[in-house]
Amino acid sequence: MLAASALTVPEPILEVVDLRKHFAQRRGLLAGLARAAGTGTIPAVDGVSFELREHETLGLVGESGCGKTTTGKAILKLMPVTGGEIRYRGAEITRLSAAQFRPLRRELQMIFQDLDAALNPRMRIESILREAVALRDPGLDAAAERTRVYELLELVNLKKNKLANFPAELSGGEKRRVGIARVLAMRPKLIVADEPTSALDVSIQAQVINLLRDLQARLGLSYLFISHDLQLVELVSHRVAVMYLGRIVEIGPAERIARAPRHPYTAALWSSLVEKRSREAAAGAGWSVFDFERPTGGCRFAPRCPVYAARGRPRECTDPASTPGLTPTGEGHAVACHFPL
Amino acid sequence: MTAALLAGVTFVAFLILFLAPGDPFAALLGGRTLAGPEREAAYDALGIPRTWYGQYLAWMGNVLHGDFGVSLRTGQPVARELVASGARTLFLTLGSLLVTLAVAIPIGAYAAVRPASRRAWALTMSAYVVSALPTFWLGYLAIYVFTRQLGLFPILSGTGGPQEHAWLYAALPVVLLGLGSGALSEVVRYVREEVARVMAEEYVRTARAKGAALWRHVYKEGLLLPVAEIVASKMPFVLSGAIIVEQVFNWPGLGRLAWQAAQDRDYPVIMAITLAAAVVVRLGSFLHRAVYVAVNPRASHE
């Protein structure tokens, strides 16, 4: 995927502007109280903006509950958004009705984290793939459908003898390939890949990553690659956005996020990877963050932030009026921090 | 929710009564079925609203003031009849529920812990067999055994029951309703599934790994919650089962009252019984909820 980064800057295929998704608290007595106190909703995604260019892979990285999956699903209109705009090839899609959006679905596809999400457990692999083929090209006869299914299998390096199997009989890697083949049947332009390898072993993960990379080169796909694994994201993406509790805290070219992170959270993510591998590195980095705490106003990372602690808890960090916004620092890099590194 | 449900239930019952051909007030009008202005005049004279929804609202208003009206058949205040027979039915149904639980829970739990054992299979099968027999036939059989074979009391002795062996005469329908009427197999099945499910939970494996007594960890989710749920879900059916058993044993309870009232279209009585039954069902749900909240620390945050 790195190979695709050309000199010319391609057109954005997807633009997300100030996307917001707030979940209502569950019903009941306590939710009523929460609403009265003005905290009735959980801002899972709170003002996320980015763009994804043609043939590009944008990595979206963050820990569980940071809103990265919600962002991916909101883009595909799998859940209604609270606010903001999503533009696909310049056209606003946020306010399209489900029926208006359906023709666009074939171009915007999603790979789910759960290997079984795409596979009806009671259907054979062949039926699963043929259903997708028939959905994309309704006019095909049985023979043409089968040919198309074979093509798909070849694209994802699967053997034909798996067609008669049920999903439960496949290994994790094979399930993932079938899931990818099903998505490819729609001839998509953009794929939101939500943790596509987190349920797989490392050796299989490498196969799938290589496959996704090959497909991008062959079919000219654009990926929004969502993962909790910073290292993996850095390897597969051209650009990386780091999310923390519903906001993008840093976005920039993959190499810069990896080698020169500006946000303390990104730095902490990197150091925790090193720390769990070796004692010496852990002692040297000193980027340990605190266990989870509820965020205060202002910068959401402040309560866990080593910079905040080291600087004697400056007030602007927790002042609700001065939430840090993404500020460009050059070379396509932007960071949301009062005291960037 | 509860108020909306109670209003809905009484409304449906009233609707059915209204939709039926014939005049529910015929009894009050001296058995005559009147029509047109004549009927309206008669209604006005009795103070009955002319429209059906007017009648429903009037009934509703009275109930809210604690007035359930007068039985069309006996002329007695409905409230009094309801309380007297309701108490007897409550004794019957709650007693029988206890019997069901006392028999079914051990069988279900045993079958869950020892799925391969023959004893568990035999116990489960007997529960199925008892549940598959018609309650009233079992009732007749029991009466036959106790009156003819053992001669403990005279046949179908009526309301009060004999002095001698009175407790047995009272216990017989309770046990019968508890064992028969299909509840037994249902509870056995449910408890078996739930206990088996909880035994496979990760936290139960943790309990095993630390060498703890398993039941201490299983009983809350595997037993308390399912039992509370069964009690709540059985509430609507106990009255139904009671009708049969009360009939067999001449037990002057709510079931017989309902049966009689349905035949006579004694609408104040039917409405009162429907309301009472709905209240009992809601109480069952509240009990379930209470147990759930007491056991599950998360519940109060949901």
Next chain:
Amino acid sequence: MPNAYVQTVDEVSEYSQLSAWRSAGGIDRLYVGYGATVAAIVVLSYILGALKWLPHDPEAMDLGAMMAGPFTGSYLLGTDFLGRDLATRLILGIQAYFLPGLAAIAIALVLGSGLGVAAGYRGGRADAAVTYLAGLIDALPRLVLMLLVIAAFKPQIYTIMIVFGITTAPAIATMVRGKVLMLKSRNFIESAVALGLSPRTIILKHILWYNCRALLLIQATIGMAEAVLLETSLSYLGFGVQEPTPSWGNMIQAGANYLLQGNFWSSTAPALAILATVLGFHLLGDGLNNIFEGKRQR
């Protein structure tokens, strides 16, 4: 007791997943076999009834042989209190519950799965409405409701079964809703939507046909067992199938009056028929459940 586990596949041969039936435990197969036999007998009774291949006329009274025991003369299973042949009436009694029961189950399944899908798939207000409706139906005592309907309309078995179907629907709706929520939690439905499948395809094909058919089939067997017992109860109260048309319920009811005099057989024979049938449907349900859900048993 020792249990045996045998590897039937040879070391190098290709193995594949066996069909659910072949991999089922012996006991479950036995249950299903028994249930299937009961179902076959039901069908047979219709054929016999239609072809009039019955041992006797169901309404012919033999006043010389009332309350006869089994194997009395040409009466294979004896006679009832009017000297009518029990075997014939038992065979025809099947028809009293079967089609009405089937109708009730059809109502329950259609209504139940419709409400369940509405609640689970749409969620929100639809869910609240279905919950209310289910609570409403649950709060009406079923037998009282039936008595009411019978009193209001005709004491006809089909009327009763419609009420039975409607009152059974909420339980089925709850189960279907649970299944839909389970599929939702595994992102299965989202994935289908994301692919571009229409809600119609997702609901009818993927949810109901592929994922709920086992559950609905099992509920149908249990519902059938309940329908048999229900007909019996109502017959006892005098509201079921009316004489002289035979039903197992009115046969027990008629015979029960003589039970207290020590005449067991004429009510015991239909009671045993009910036992065999209800047990058959229950075991069929249990067996199918274990097979479909892949529960390991024995």
Next chain:
Amino acid sequence: MSAPPLLGIEDLRTYFYSRVKQAFIRSVDGVDLEVARGETLGIVGESGSGKSVAMLSVMGLVSAAPGVITGRVIFRDERPTELLAGLDRLVTVERRGDRIVSVVKDDRAWQAQAERNLDGVRGGKIAMIFQNPRAALNPFETVGQQIAEAVRLHTGAKHPARAKERALHWLEQVRIDSPRLRYDNHPYGLSGGMCQRAMIAMALAAEPRMLIADEPTTGLDATIQARIVELLADLKARLGMTMVLISHDIGVVGRLADRVAVMYGGRVMESGPAAEVLGGQGDGHPYTGALLASMPREENLQAKGRLPAIEGEVLDTINTPRGCRFRARCQRIHDGVRARCAEAEPPLAEVAPGRRVRCWLHQP
């Protein structure tokens, strides 16, 4: 030879019976392991390699499923205890070659015997912690109650007040913030990291001789993983705890383990000092090398920007192939050894002091 190991596992085999496939899944297929006092043994492997099932078998936590466990597990505390003693009497195993074709087993007596063997050992002498700590703690009881239960079950502190005191002590030991507050929390109110700390406290509260940690960091956030690893390292140093660490995360094992065993398809493929096995010299088993290479690290990227993957799928443990199990996916196999690899499975042979490799490439 130095002191005998605290735990010795010899030829452990755990087979499950799959009713659907009517065949035995050979989850653990002849494993030999030793854990010395005070050391941390790391077991590395992919899903299906049998690493978790092996230790669950030792703890008697898989016996409920229809299947069979054979071999010897010796736990040497004050005196050696055989944890699988007497179980072989209760099963009849019919083999064809090295393959089990049928098992006749008295499930109930087996269960009872296994429970007898493990009484006092499980939870007391050997404690275990699991992945997904939030599901592994009882959601209906407070964290404190669960830790105090372990104290009362396995230590002298039987009195409730005394048990609570000990439980609080262990909560402090795992450095949970505000232990007194957490004592009365239910698991749902705690984050994943805090639940794992509570679970570790619960395991330690029994004052065991050995701790088995089954994927203790899996499923936790990256920043939290680092904290848990740090805690385990600290506890190991302070308490001198003997530990078996099961993980697919080579980084975590590399940080904590003294010795490492690499498992594949129910077998140990390589074992030895952690630094040597995971050092990435490429001199060990081809599987270990390929595993290390496929990790998403910068240095593993090939020129074209591809990750070196291990081709093929995870081993089918029903039809384990004759010969070396890794043969079909091996990238270092060459014509010189191909015939040998196909013919017979290599032994786990010592190639250097304390280092064993199951590969024909390493054997003359």
